[in-house]
Amino acid sequence: MLIPRISQTAKYFPLVLTVLLSLLIFLKTFELWGQGRPSDQLLNFKGQKLSIQWDSLTKSPLVIRAIESNLLEIKNFSKLSRKEITHTGPLLVNKYKSLLQIEPDQLRLKGAEKISDTWYVSYWQTFQGIIIYESSLGYSIDSQGRIKSLGALLYPHVKAPLTSKVSHEEALRIGQAQIKDFKKLRCILLAESVLIYPVKKKSSIDYYRVYAFNFFPQEALHPASVVGGWAVFVDTQTGKVVLHEELLKPLGCCIPEDWVPPKLEDLKPKW
Amino acid sequence: MVKLKFLRFLFIGLLFSLIVFGCKEKTEKSALPKLGSPAIDFNCQDLKGEHWTLDKLRGKIVLLRFWADWCPYCRYEMPIIDKYYRKLNKEGFLVLAFNVKQSAQVALAFTAQLDISFPVPLDSDGTIAKKYGVYAIPTNFLIDRQGIIREILIGEVFREEKPLRDLLKNYFPSL
Numbered sequence: 001m002l003i004p005r006i007s008q009t010a011k012y013f014p015l016v017l018t019v020l021l022s023l024l025i026f027l028k029t030f031e032l033w034g035q036g037r038p039s040d041q042l043l044n045f046k047g048q049k050l051s052i053q054w055d056s057l058t059k060s061p062l063v064i065r066a067i068e069s070n071l072l073e074i075k076n077f078s079k080l081s082r083k084e085i086t087h088t089g090p091l092l093v094n095k096y097k098s099l100l101q102i103e104p105d106q107l108r109l110k111g112a113e114k115i116s117d118t119w120y121v122s123y124w125q126t127f128q129g130i131i132i133y134e135s136s137l138g139y140s141i142d143s144q145g146r147i148k149s150l151g152a153l154l155y156p157h158v159k160a161p162l163t164s165k166v167s168h169e170e171a172l173r174i175g176q177a178q179i180k181d182f183k184k185l186r187c188i189l190l191a192e193s194v195l196i197y198p199v200k201k202k203s204s205i206d207y208y209r210v211y212a213f214n215f216f217p218q219e220a221l222h223p224a225s226v227v228g229g230w231a232v233f234v235d236t237q238t239g240k241v242v243l244h245e246e247l248l249k250p251l252g253c254c255i256p257e258d259w260v261p262p263k264l265e266d267l268k269p270k271w
Numbered sequence: 272m273v274k275l276k277f278l279r280f281l282f283i284g285l286l287f288s289l290i291v292f293g294c295k296e297k298t299e300k301s302a303l304p305k306l307g308s309p310a311i312d313f314n315c316q317d318l319k320g321e322h323w324t325l326d327k328l329r330g331k332i333v334l335l336r337f338w339a340d341w342c343p344y345c346r347y348e349m350p351i352i353d354k355y356y357r358k359l360n361k362e363g364f365l366v367l368a369f370n371v372k373q374s375a376q377v378a379l380a381f382t383a384q385l386d387i388s389f390p391v392p393l394d395s396d397g398t399i400a401k402k403y404g405v406y407a408i409p410t411n412f413l414i415d416r417q418g419i420i421r422e423i424l425i426g427e428v429f430r431e432e433k434p435l436r437d438l439l440k441n442y443f444p445s446l
Contacts, residue, residue: 053379062376062379062383063380122346134341134377136340140384148386151379153376153377228406228407245372248371248372248405248406248407248408249406251407251408251409
């Protein structure tokens with residue numbers, strides 16, 4: 001009598017396995033998004049219809065789109081200078097301050113470029129004048145001066161140290177020590193900065209004030225070289241390394257025949 | 272007994288060599304695929320949650336692109352690529368722009384800023400970039416309708432429209 005009962009249980013085994021596997025795939029899918037998918041919301045903001053995608057962790061908008069209207073319309077746009085165009089960011093932040101939850105003076109220009117008839121403008125967010133790593137706010141302005149949507153990665157409630165406890169020299173020594181064969185590879189410090197580095201956890205964010213270093217081996221400066229560099233972030237409070245990763249090379253162009261080494265100050269850092 | 276000890280020693284030695292040389296091979300950078308070789312398979316998800324594999328690209332002309340938001344050259348090529356994607360999408364032109372080693376939030380904010388309409392899959396740990404031997408960004412691979420890699424373009428090459436238009440003209444004579 002026992003044998004048939006075991007077979008009965010075994011009959012459900014593939015089903016249970018399938019359910020478990022499906023659950024695993026489902027969880028894995030959401031893991032790709034870190035904190036889960038950004039949620040969409042239709043909102044009436046001071047009489048204007050907006051579609052917003054929120055970052056579930058920072059509670060800040062990732063995307064804001066105006067429906068049947070514009071986020072901002074700039075009059076006499078064609079007459080504006082490049083400098084005047086770069087002032088549109090603070091105007092936009094001022095208008096949607098309660099949604100974006102940052103102040104206009106927290107923006108620092110990242111880039112402004114005209115491609116065809118459209119301007120593309122982007123900014124970093126700063127905290128006490130220091131750039132927040134990977135933060136951004138940007139948008140395009142069409143030839144009529146209309147901004148229809150914006151994309152942003154903002155950190156509204158930054159809590160980070162205001163001063164550094166570890167000296168720059170000490171941090172640089174710690175950073176260099178992370179690179180194996182630093183001298184043998186003839187590594188150079190390509191770029192450095194003090195940044196706010198947000199580290200996202202499950203339900204909170206840790207903000208580190210870091211010395212950020214980009215190191216490159218000399219031969220990596222040639223565009224044909226496959227050798228990349230390294231980014232090392234050293235915590236200004238403890239001297240601990242909070243980020244150490246291999247860099248892909250940002251290449252401005254294909255390899256020209258008459259290539260000459262670039263000036264170091266012309267090369268862009270990772271942030 | 273001595274023979275057994277010798278065999279044990281040999282086995283440990285072999286195992287040790289395997290670990291050492293096996294690891295060394297893993298840390299070496301993979302090379303770019305050759306022109307005329309089949310595109311390498313991948314399995315990923317884009318910002319809208321759609322899954323992408325090589326099979327899904329068959330019959331289309333595909334621009335496989337690797338980028339990151341910190342790369343200034345990547346930024347200003349995107350609107351030009353998007354213009355041609357919008358124009359030729361119905362004729363079978365597809366752009367898959369892999370964001371390398373960044374979060375979905377970074378990629379989403381970036382694509383919204385540039386109003387990009389083509390799919391942006393996430394290569395969160397850089398596995399796909401590594402498979403394709405990518406060592407610099409932007410890097411673009413043009414794949415034909417049979418899944419063969421026809422062009423590899425490293426660095427900023429689409430800052431102007433002409434190079435992209437000339438490239439696509441070979442596949443879309445209507446351009």
